[in-house]
Amino acid sequence: MVYTPDIMTLKQHPVIFFALLLILSLFSFIFAMLTGSVCIPLQELSNLLSHTASPFYHSLIFDLRLPRAFAAFTAGALLSLAGVLMQVLLRNPLADPYVLGVSGGSALAALLSMLAGLGSFWLTGSAFLGALASIFLVFSFAHSQGGWTISRLLLTGIILASGWGALISFVLVIAPAERIHGMLFWLMGDLSYNRPVLPSFIILLLGLAGSLVISRQLNIMLWGDLQAGSLGVDSRKLRTIIFFLSSLLTAGAISLAGSIGFVGLVIPHLVRLLIGNDHRLLLPASALTGGSLLVIADTMARTILAPQQLPVGVLTALIGVPLFLYLLRRSH
Amino acid sequence: MALALESLTVSVGGKSVCRQLSMSFKPGEFWGIMGINGVGKSTLLQCLMGLRKADSGKVLLDNTPLLTYKPIERARKMGLMLQEYEYNFPCSVMEAVLIGRHPFVHSLQWENNKDKNLARQALQKVALDSFSERSINTLSGGEKRRLNLATLLTQNPEYYLLDEPVNHLDIKAQLDVLTLLQHKFKTRYCGIMVIHDPNLAWRYCDHILLLDNGECISGEAKSILNTENLSRLYQCPVQTLKNQEHTIFIPHKNDLHLTTND
Incomplete structure (x- = not known):
């Protein structure tokens, strides 16, 4: 598929674009802080700053909503960055962070820890380790005969993903009924658990910094290995870096929020449309856009049927599917 | 100062491209490489560029083995215009041309005005200067070919490796491009071009290398052709x-x- 961004106006004004994204990020956090089963008036925000807010609102915002919004922002930014990198690695604008089966390995490990009745810390840890195990499996299988091609990598990832899928189904079948609900939430992507955000946030900062350092090389990789090589880019080394970087970012997101779908596919698409394919702009813009939109989606997920909460993955898919189909139509 | 081959043996898919080939390409020379389809002309260019290993023998760039150069150092001295490119993620014409400056710009820096001026001059040379803000997906096959050449001109290496640079070009554009290259290679630059048309090779190249299933004949164009x-x-x-x-x-x-x- 050939992907043609045709909105070039924002591309000419990156400063305005980033200013708008910062405003969007700020808006998403304010929206998340004020909205929920209990709505907080806007005025309370200024009371919070002057330390005159009621303890109830204070606790609601600082103990519940802000940490959750922060987690959503981190997960959204991680998935979007991972999506951009995976699209470069596979030189395909339809690639997403889960295409190589990282989420499957992670989900299986998370479900097994739920099955064993382990706590939130172990759940996060095992999800992360499951993702890493999956990454190394894909890498070593795809590399087995020296060098790798995109098709071998993709095929290895897809085959492993279907293997993980079968094992996940098996775990769901044998799991006791009272644990199934939590497992399904995790599989669809869920931010309602209070999980430690800091490790994932550190991964986000390091991943963003690392990918920005190689961002011009990413632009050149889009032209193919031979062109990259003739311009002095060691494409084999760079591909390995991109593979591990995007996998690590995905592992950070999954261990924080489960398998949230569509963010890693649609956000890079959307931002490519708006600002083009220069990764020096695309990477930070995708992180900000993905982060903000996941904060907004998660706030809606816990509000629409309040007090009942929806898994945020359901909402991102419900928004993502029509948006993606629309972008696909526009792309020709 | 030369790109020299020492007993170079290259094969692809079990088929010999060249055997024990020793020769050199010097600045001021414009070489044409000719041979039937599938004889390994592009493979040889990739070997000369250090992107593919030879079976045996060496490629020396200015008396130093090519493979000892760091990729980025090599790209400052040599550039390759490929036969085909991937255009899955289009950018503007200017962005596409500016990637030629990659070997000269630090990884944390952006291209400066000097780089942009070089890109504009290159676009002007291939008559694409009015296209700089257009998406590359809106270009025709011939325009894309001129864009690829502009990227190489922006890189401006000492050794130009060109894989069928006049593909898709109309007859006037072919002459324009080859005249531009011929003029360039009369100075301190060296051109090594894969070409099929013996008439264009006769008219523009001063040296020819014929690849014939592992056997190579090289020398001055007028005597080889x-x-x-x-x-x-x-x-x-x-x-x-x-x-x-x-x-x-x-x-x-x-x-x-x-x-x-x-």
Whole structure:
């Protein structure tokens, strides 16, 4: 598929674009802080700053909503960055962070820890380790005969993903009924658990910094290995870096929020449309856009049927599917 | 100062491209590499660029083994225009041309005005200067080919490796591009070009390398390009038409009898 961004106006004004994204990020956090089963008036925000807010609102915002919004922002930014990198690695604008089966390995490990009745810390840890195990499996299988091609990598990832899928189904079948609900939430992507955000946030900062350092090389990789090589880019080394970087970012997101779908596919698409394919702009813009939109989606997920909460993955898919189909139509 | 081959043996898919080839390409020379489809012309160019390993022998860039250069150092001295490019993620024409500056710009820096001026000049040379803000997906095949050349001109290496640079170009654009390159390679630059048309090779290249299933013939263009060599190379009778200025090679099949009206 050939992907043609045709909105070039924002591309000419990156400063305005980033200013708008910062405003969007700020808006998403304010929206998340004020909205929920209990709505907080806007005025309370200024009371919070002057330390005159009621303890109830204070606790609601600082103990519940802000940490959750922060987690959503981190997960959204991680998935979007991972999506951009995976699209470069596979030189395909339809690639997403889960295409190589990282989420499957992670989900299986998370479900097994739920099955064993382990706590939130172990759940996060095992999800992360499951993702890493999956990454190394894909890498070593795809590399087995020296060098790798995109098709071998993709095929290895897809085959492993279907293997993980079968094992996940098996775990769901044998799991006791009272644990199934939590497992399904995790599989669809869920931010309602209070999980430690800091490790994932550190991964986000390091991943963003690392990918920005190689961002011009990413632009050149889009032209193919031979062109990259003739311009002095060691494409084999760079591909390995991109593979591990995007996998690590995905592992950070999954261990924080489960398998949230569509963010890693649609956000890079959307931002490519708006600002083009220069990764020096695309990477930070995708992180900000993905982060903000996941904060907004998660706030809606816990509000629409309040007090009942929806898994945020359901909402991102419900928004993502029509948006993606629309972008696909526009792309020709 | 030269790009030298020392007993270079290259094969692809079990088929020999060259055996024990020793020769050198020097600044001021414009080489044409010719041979039938699949004989390994592009493979040889990739070997010369250090993107593919030879079976044996060495490529020396300015007396130093090519493979000891860091990729980025090599890209400052040598550039390759490929036969085909991938365009899955289009950008503007200017962005595409500016990637030629990659070997010269630090990884944490952006291209400066000098780089942009070089890109503009390159676009001007290939008559694409009015296209700089257009998406590359809106370009025709011939325009894309000129864009690829502009990227290489922006890189501006000492050794230009060109894989069929006039593909998709109309006849005037072919002459324009080859005149531009010929002019460039009269100075301190060296051109090594894969080309199929013996008439263009005769007119623009000063040296020729013929690849014939592992056997290589090289030398000055005017002595190498003759009916005997070309007929053997392409396994097809080639005749010549000559006047005071030009020699024109006309290939024809054995069973075809050309008349003046054909």
